[in-house]
Each structure stands twice: as structure tokens, then as C-alpha cells.
Amino acid sequence: MDARMFLLGTSLVTNIVGSTLIRRRKKPNNKLDSFVGNWVYYRRNHTGQVYVTVTDDLQLYIQNKLQPTTVIDCTAERLTLIDSMGYHIVFEQKDKHIAFYDETEGTSFQLIEC
Numbered sequence: 001m002d003a004r005m006f007l008l009g010t011s012l013v014t015n016i017v018g019s020t021l022i023r024r025r026k027k028p029n030n031k032l033d034s035f036v037g038n039w040v041y042y043r044r045n046h047t048g049q050v051y052v053t054v055t056d057d058l059q060l061y062i063q064n065k066l067q068p069t070t071v072i073d074c075t076a077e078r079l080t081l082i083d084s085m086g087y088h089i090v091f092e093q094k095d096k097h098i099a100f101y102d103e104t105e106g107t108s109f110q111l112i113e114c
Contacts, residue, residue: 034098035079035091039111041100052100052111054079060089 036056040049053061058074060067060081069081069089079091087103091111101108 034076034093035074038114039098039100040114041109041111043105043109044107050109051114054091 035054035058037054039052041052042049051061051063053064055061058069058071058079058081060069067089068084071079072082072088073080077093081089083089083104085104088101089103090099090101092099092101098111099108100111
């Protein structure tokens with residue numbers, strides 16, 4: 001009976017230590033890091049700046065107003081959202097810069113980090 005308890009205890013400790021080490025070795029999911037942040041862009045032929053924020057849970061704010069969107073695609077290079085009207089909003093990583101495409105305006109803007 002003591003041998004069984006010893007094996008059970010050893011097995012339990014091994015599982016706990018093993019799962020802890022595996023969790024520590026896993027790298028966090030960094031593919032979203034490029035698209036989480038605060039930016040500004042300038043509209044052509046319009047005055048003023050447009051502020052864009054993407055939160056950790058991929059909520060989109062434009063001019064500090066929550067935009068109801070759904071994530072369509074998310075890779076290390078591109079985040080594609082669709083808004084409530086069915087228009088696409090695309091963030092794309094290009095040479096350490098992020099481009100912002102808003103289908104409602106039909107143009108892309110380079111985002112400047114705030």
C-alpha cells in the first residue's frame with residue numbers, strides 16, 4: 001500500500017511540474033501585437049486627424065467611438081474586420097508600418113503610432 005501511495009504521489013508531482021514547465025515554454029501569441037495600439041492618420045482633402053485604436057480583444061475605436069466589427073481574418077501580416085454595414089476594414093503590416101484600409105472611403109492610409 002505504501003508503494004502505491006508513493007507512486008501516486010510521485011505521478012501527481014511529476015504532472016504538476018511538467019505542466020508548469022510546458023506553460024512557461026509556450027510563447028505568447030504575438031501575431032496580434034502588431035495590430036493592438038493607438039494610431040492617427042490624416043485624411044486627404046480633409047482637415048484634422050483621425051484616431052484609431054485596436055484593443056487586446058480586437059475592439060476597434062475610431063475617434064474614441066467603439067465601432068461594431070467582426071474579425072474575418074487575422075494573420076501576422078493582416079487583420080481584416082467587417083463592420084455592421086458589411087464594409088471591410090483592413091490593417092496590414094508593411095515594412096514595419098501599418099496601413100489602414102477603410103472600404104467605405106475606398107482608400108488606404110498609413111497609420112502613425114501615437
